[in-house]
Amino acid sequence: MPLLGFVEQLGLGALITIQVAVLSYLLALLVGTLFALATVRRKPVMNVFWQVYASIFTGVPSLLVAFLFYYAGSGMIASLFSLVGMRVTIEVNPFAAAVVALGLVYGAYIADIVRSAIHNVPAGQFEAANVLLIPRPAAWFFVILPQVLRFALPALTNMWIVVLKDTALISLIGLKEIMTYARLASGVTKEPFIYYILAAAFFLLMTGLTYLVSQRVEGWTERGSRRATAKGVARAL
Template sequence: MQILGFSQQMLTGAMVSLQVAVCAFIMALTIGAVASVLTLKPKTVFGAFWIVYASIFTGVPSLLVAFFFYYAGSDIIAGITGLFGAEKRIDLTPFIAAILALGMVYGAYIADLLRSAIRNVPKGQFEAASVLQVKKRFFVPLIIVPQVIRIALPALTNMWIVVLKDTALISLIGLKEIMAYAKLASGVTKEPFVFYLIASLFFLLMTSLTYYVSKHLQSWSDRGAAVYGKD
């Protein structure tokens, strides 16, 4: 019965883990999409900035980045806002620090895979658009973006799983996610195997669900490519 008493906490922790993962992945996808487009042309100002950004965030473990944002993020924000005459201090919660850390770290990885996907779009697509004089505002979102998504979907699926699993590390900055509650429940009930097994089953369930959804999305996105190949 004591074990069942922690079911609500474990469920709450699982929801927090999902919320952090979803928010961080959306942030990483946004950073990656913007950076992949802006770094297609080499030797630009943004390209030089991105080299520094990617070197830092791919070279430092996610947990250390989370510590940095949690303990120093508020001071950094205060310093930046102080330059504009605003003296209000904003304290970063563990939830926000976790999203910033995972989002900025995996944004660097997603930028690389999206840039690679863009370059793998057949050049004939661009040449056809030029010959037909298709306007860029229609050509990019309706023709290029769907193909980029199809090419990058397997790698993006793996990246989502990595982000989800990395939420387990964020408990070390005080976030009450599923691993934090598993540790708490294990200490109270003296049943660590049970609660860490529950946490493991949660991640396995989410991974299986991700692969199931990804498989159907990949089949759906490949329909046009299959038809094109037969032609």
């Protein structure tokens, strides 16, 4: 196969890598945020459930979790449906196994990040929302969560980069992402340096774009606090 053909395959693998990383991160963000909101008040039952979940998915390597979902996922789904008297057969492909595995593993880490950010929101913000009789869902969505995003953004950005890099491990379950094609091209052409450098350049490019986007988002989240700080300085003068 000509060099251009392998480069084209690397491009297809890069697209799969981005898809897996984005979907995994969104799932992790959803799972982590839900757990953070559910455990922020330390409810005993939810706390026990959280401890079990966090102990499992932070104590087991993400690659091993992906193996479990890929090879035993169909059986687990069938067992769950059998509890309600339904017979369902669903084949778990490498893409789905990778997304679910990475999403659940890093959801545990994101839960800690979001919960810490919630605790960093000044208590006066919650009290002000109650005094103004703002409905609880609206207070969380428009008042609390924007501040949580500002506090959690640096850690969430780093977590996205970790998820992106961890997609390289998922090639071991048969997912044809960029590392799979880089390894294939290296074996055929006997020139591993070229293709692994191209794969490395892809991850470096994605990391650079991540930092650029995170700086824009950070600037957007800091707008309100900067105005408040500026007014406070002006009054002090």
